[in-house]
Amino acid sequence: DAEITQSPRHKITETGRQVTLACHQTWNHNNMFWYRQDLGHGLRLIHYSYGVQDTNKGEVSDGYSVSRSNTEDLPLTLESAASSQTSVYFCASSEGQGRDTQYFGPGTRLTVL
Amino acid sequence: GENVEQHPSTLSVQEGDSAVIKCTYSDSASNYFPWYKQELGKGPQLIIDIRSNVGEKKDQRIAVTLNKTAKHFSLHITETQPEDSAVYFCAASIYGQNFVFGPGTRLSVLP
Numbered sequence: 001d002a003e004i005t006q007s008p009r010h011k012i013t014e015t016g017r018q019v020t021l022a023c024h025q026t027w028n029h030n031n032m033f034w035y036r037q038d039l040g041h042g043l044r045l046i047h048y049s050y051g052v053q054d055t056n057k058g059e060v061s062d063g064y065s066v067s068r069s070n071t072e073d074l075p076l077t078l079e080s081a082a083s084s085q086t087s088v089y090f091c092a093s094s095e096g097q098g099r100d101t102q103y104f105g106p107g108t109r110l111t112v113l
Numbered sequence: 114g115e116n117v118e119q120h121p122s123t124l125s126v127q128e129g130d131s132a133v134i135k136c137t138y139s140d141s142a143s144n145y146f147p148w149y150k151q152e153l154g155k156g157p158q159l160i161i162d163i164r165s166n167v168g169e170k171k172d173q174r175i176a177v178t179l180n181k182t183a184k185h186f187s188l189h190i191t192e193t194q195p196e197d198s199a200v201y202f203c204a205a206s207i208y209g210q211n212f213v214f215g216p217g218t219r220l221s222v223l224p
Contacts, residue, residue: 100209
């Protein structure tokens, strides 16, 4: 079955380190998204991509970057991790072209000490 | 930009009763409104969605209503069961782009 996976599921890192969270989908969806989820804020959009080589900033993009070199993957990089980036991160994908439903991965819990 | 409010933040109902969660949005251009259910330790899962050209949609025990004039939409769950206990999120978007989510409602169904 097609799916969307995230790795690692849990990560502990130190302030200042570079961290990359992986997202992989096998639906061949054009659109991919990264969100962070914090208590009281719901889901907030970090970055998104509408296709290979396309990336866009979302509501809370400072300190994060993404790159889209193929259809299946959209890795999220924290250039220099900060304690404020401790959160649960969700990747999502949608088919695009009028098919709007976003499908979410299982999440990565990141702790920055 | 779009702003989505969601009420209540917590909701407790007795098993078998109905539950209603309400959301309002600010951007009249929004035309796609999904509802997601999130169980502990899992990612959000779509349970129902509605587009702006429809006023109501039902799927078994779940229904969503949309009032474009008032810019609000609601999730209705009938005959609630313990497995309905979860956090529910509404969202608004324009043609599936730039989803803006509400802050969530924690629903507890008491046996």
